[in-house]
Amino acid sequence: MKRNLFTNLKPIFAIAFLSLLTVSCTDLQIEETDSIIAEGSTVFEGVADVDASLTNLYNDIYGQIGDQANWFALNEVSTDETLVPTRGTDWGDNGIWRTLHSHTWSPTHKYVLDTWNNLNQDVFRASQIIDPLSNPTAEQEAQARFLRAFSMYFVLDMWGVAPYRNPTDGADIDPSVLSASEAYQLIIDDLNAAIPNLPSRGPSDDNNRACKAAGYFMLAKAMLNAERYTGSTPNYQGVVDAVNAIGTEGFGLQAGYFDLFKQDVNNETIWYANTGVGNRIWNGLHYNQNSPDNTGGGWNGFTTLAEFYDSFEGNPNSNNVGDGQEERRGWVPDAATANSQNLGIGYGFLIGQQYEEDGTILKDRPGNPLVFTKELPGLSGNGENTGIRIIKYHPGDDGGSFRGHEIVFRYADAHLMKAEAMMRMGGDATSMVNELRTLRGATPLGSVSESDMLAERGRELYIEFWRRNDLLRFGQFTRDWEFKNPESVGDTKWNLYPIPINALLSNPNLVQNPGY
């Protein structure tokens, strides 16, 4: 028995020693098995596949646009257009929405941090693609420059500065910080470099990728706001020229306001994101408002202020068919008009009693009729039914409630930018504004003042994430509105978001914005 056992074990023993000799003293290098490893481990060598990186960058930006939090929240919930009241135990979310609307956020605000990270990452990824080491084609480079301009523009707009890192810089190098005017110049340079190489394309299903018109739109947007970044008078004629160029590319105003937010090609959509519109649909609708392709109904959060609703034409207390409202305020179905097409869910501003698609009245969770009120008791302590809900993308439209089609740039915005530029150059914007108002079924105005222009932009572009930008340009971001913290009113520190506290720690070149 001993012999047998030993005979069996002997080869194992031999193998053991042999294998010990062969494998010992490794160089401890990892191998390229499931990832591309940069040689030398420290130096950027260009992105491995420009197209795949560009795709990923677009995907990430789409995701950021589709979200109700972060970027969207910082540009909408902080304004006079939108708030997210805490409803009983719901939507408290650690005060993250309340502090935005009341202008009491701090440098540790999670959306401020996450948005800073997201946008700056977008900038860096775009820089990696642009870098000659990546060897992009002219159009790939143009696309990346457009996306860098778009992302950096929001960094500049929200924080007043923009950190910058060369793709070849290692982790040990602290990014430099571009001042507002430097960042602005980089954005303009990027756009001017990009536009010639972006594809020339009119209204198209392919406009989820930037075309020339998208480049002009971004250029117009940046130039119109330039005074806040450069301190000098913007090139308003440049804005007009850029908008004209968009028109030359084949875009223009189109009638049928709520049709614009369907996924069909239309004359106004310059750039859209392949991102689910579910956030825009459900974040305001009540739990008991639903569509067949969704479960659990709406999320019963976002609402608007009475004052904003009152800026539209129509019966101030109801929004049913025939209430004298302009087209953009939409309408709420009632027992007669609710049907399986509209699911009982209205368009635009939802106020008053809501209905099932069969025309019976909807109830809230405690079992009372679901009547959306105009007024709210406060930022906290709300019931399920307080506040008017906003909906532009309709779950009954083709593609349903999660279709991947959200508008980023729209011609009506360009049209109003041109009107504003002309007005600021001393011209009269009335006819341009009225052109749009007539198309939207609103009474033409006798004249257009600055505040009329701001209000018109609000009515046309609500929840299209430009409200903060508009209020700032018109100097109205610090004005008082409902539920704003009284001490924050008039305080210009809120015009910029704070540099997130951990971003300050990560880069000694950053300086906290004044007041924080």
Added chain:
Amino acid sequence: MKNKLLTKLLLLPVLLLLGGSAFAQITVSGNVSDANGPVPGVNIVVKGTSNGAQSDFDGNYTLNDVANDATLVFSYIGYKTQEVAVNGQKNVSVTLEEDVESLAEVVVIGYGTTTVKDATGAVTAVTSEDFNQGVITSPEQLIQGKTAGVQISQSSGEPGAGIDIRIRGANSVRSNNNPLFVVDGVPLSGGNTSAEGQNIGVGSNSSKNPLSFLNPNDIESISILKDASATAIYGSRGANGVVFITTKSGKGAKGSGWEVSSYLSVASVAKTFDLLGAKEYLAQSEAFGFNVAERNFKNSTDWQDFIFRTSASTNNDVSYSNNYGDGNLRATFGYGKTFGVVENTSLERITGRLNLNHRFFDDKLKLGLQSSISRVNDETAPTGASAGFRGDLLGSAYSANPTWPTGPDFDGTGGLLSPATALAYTQNVSHTNRLLVNFSAEYAFIPELSAKVNLGYDTSESTRIAVASPKARNFDQGVFGNGLGALNDLNTESRLIEATLNYKKDFSNSSLDVLAGYSFQDFQRDGRNVSAWGFFTNDLNEMGDAIENSANAVESKISGGYQQYGLAGNIADGIFVNRLFPEPTTDFITDFTNISVKSLFGDTFDNKDELQSFFGRINYSIADKYLFTATVRADGSSRFGEDNQYGYFPSGAFAWKINNENFVGDAVSTLKLRLGYGITGNQEGLGYGNFTQRQRYAGGDVIGDGGEINIPGIVDVSFPNPELKWEETVQYAAGLDFGFNNDRLNGSVDVYRKETKDLLFNVLAAQPSVQPFIFLNLPNSLVVNEGIEFSLGYDIIDTDDLNWNFNFNVAYNQNMVEELQGEFDAGTIRGQGLSLAFAQKLKAGEPLFSYFLRDFEGFDPVTGQPIQTDVQDFVGKSALPDFTGGFSTGFSYKNWTLNAYFNGQFGHYIYNNTANAFFTAGAFRGGRNVPLDVLTTGESFDAAADVSTRFLESGDFVRLQNATVSYAWPLDDEAFFSSLVLSVTGQNLFVITDYSGLDPEVSSSPAGADLLNGLPVFGIDYAAYPRPRTFTFGLNAKF
């Protein structure tokens, strides 16, 4: 042949060392026996020399060249050592006396063993006799509470739940404070062996305990090294302590024998919430003015009753062992199935083990083999702490309207989740196979010098399939009408090669023990994560098959290597395949045959890390009074760049056996002072290739709620950081062991200070960067743990028939983040209206897991709104206990034995996230059920339930963890059985606590992706799987 040459060469200096001394030499032979007959394998040494032999199978031995006046020393583990003077006799036979105590005294240290008495560091061993009894699903539960300063918490009562082990506090800010486990000499990888469950619309599941593959009945002893002077021999992996698991061999057996043990357990949930019944729910709804007609679904359902069950579990083991003189073997087979107290949860374990030891060439060569093979089948209900506002199965059961029917298709929940739906329409099963083999060969060139080679192989294959049926209403991620599923394969393979050289020499008044070694270990991980959306069947089994078959079908169509593939209705070009090599490309396959889901996405991973080490240890003792130990280990790891691949981890220790001094009287049987210092490292949780720039196709939740996929592009997954290096812990420790009256009263006191610096942390990258976080060694970071441990044992009554003893241990640990730049939110809170809420913060000047909350002062008597400033701040409380302790007592009278074991933790706080999420007035308004007292607090139904001190509670508790009564059947020598023991064990019999939740020993951690800043969650109770109360009936027979 070569060996002989080597032997001679090596003998030469040794002989020179010895010098010539022997005159008048004789040959001595004899026989060694004990009460039962011959004892093989006994060491016989001529005292003061290296001349020795071992007894053979018949207990016989022969020793040449023995001086006439020499003394022979007979030693064997488990027996008292005997010294016999030769006095010219040629035949010296002895009868050894068994020494029960000495067995317990052997402790495994790295690459060797020592005894408690000779240890210089803080080491303890718990042997199988002292193990906790009852239902044990993983080995660390065996020693829970047995050792001071070793805090073992199971995160929940789920069979196979993950564990948190903290030895002397928490050093690391990452979730990697678990010690290194070494099973029969093979250090296990710190990673998981089963995949974390993907979210299928009701939150994801944390991965299971990677140690549950070991059969607790196979374990002989567990040794724990607590201080750095002991753990530094494991260098970069020793910072959190080292736990050695030694499996049973046939060594102790006398001849051959069988052992059979069988356990049957009955478990039930120990405590439930006192929720409103259907009638009360309606009555309260009416009383508070809610529309009762809308809330009444005309049933009466006790949802807790619906999801909880009284479960029966069984565990059976058969083992055969044989000690045949030149070696021994032990083979076991075990089968156990533990049913959880929540429906649809179970853990099934099938294990086989074979341990062989054999000695050759006059015992010069020793071969050993320890091997185990296991299969663990795990069934999980949707009980992850990652669920959204609706809660998981448990949360929904605590909050569901009691008038809902129990049909899974009920559609009146107003968007809430019915527990019946969650149970009926989900399935989540995983299978893990694991093979762990260790082969060792030790050769003694001369008695003083031996070499050992150790080969370890550890491999596991795990598959988890989780599906949610298209019939599942009110799940997230578009489940209803479509169905969602995930398949996660994880394969691991680790190879270990170790070679050590050991020189031991006794001099006249001192002894020397030198060890030098080399070790190489690699860790391979590969697998795939597949998710699928849109099924053509409602049958859960068929859905699982559909994912697996569809994934396999796609993979079979792909030629060449790939990272990812996927298909979805919005991708017109076909099945996309993303390949990284040789050049990144995306191509398409247009063959859709054998695919039975609408959208599919598969992502693969495959990587390997290596660890290479050189180490040495010197033990030197003078006069059996002064003991010195010095160790050093150089560890190289492929997780770091070339600049910092190697780390050096030295340690030193000194012990003074004061009781061996003349000035100490005989009443003091033990008095030993220990001083130690050491540097250890930690690299767990760092992950693969974080020091270099790496790119992959982006992964994650790629399938949208409508089934659409945006084809992922390439993204950087790590940033170049050649500076990355080990996290380092310096420990200073001192201890005093004491024993009086032959150690009848014994104990020890230990103090320590641990300083951890260069904390490895996933920090915010300076933007712009490719990703929000990068792994860095935080500059100027320091976490300090300081503490005192005390243990005491006393044999109160020690007679033949009647014995009574107790053991008590208590440990105090103070944790402090002394230095840290920045502050990091932590302690993820979940629940409706609690998105982004957090309850803890990491900041300098506060302990780890410090609570950061609003200060709740009650409800405004007029408005019912909470009175609190809407700002969070530190509240001076932490989730880490100040004191942990255990108390056990054993009582035996003739054949009866009673053991009871209590444990407790004090000074820590628990955040009751369950109450925050579900037990508020607002929850009742939303149609949820609550305990009655929620409605009497004066809280407005419109009040927000923000994270505040309202939900922070003391977690102090004392638990009767375990009580066992056993009876050893009286047997005479002729009986078939050599031993027959019957036992009854109760576990978790009662808990004394003020905590209002179900159990104060709790920590629900969401899946990794939901952790804020990647920081672990501790002390937060979010609908944790309740801890059962278990009764076990056991039978153990030997024959």
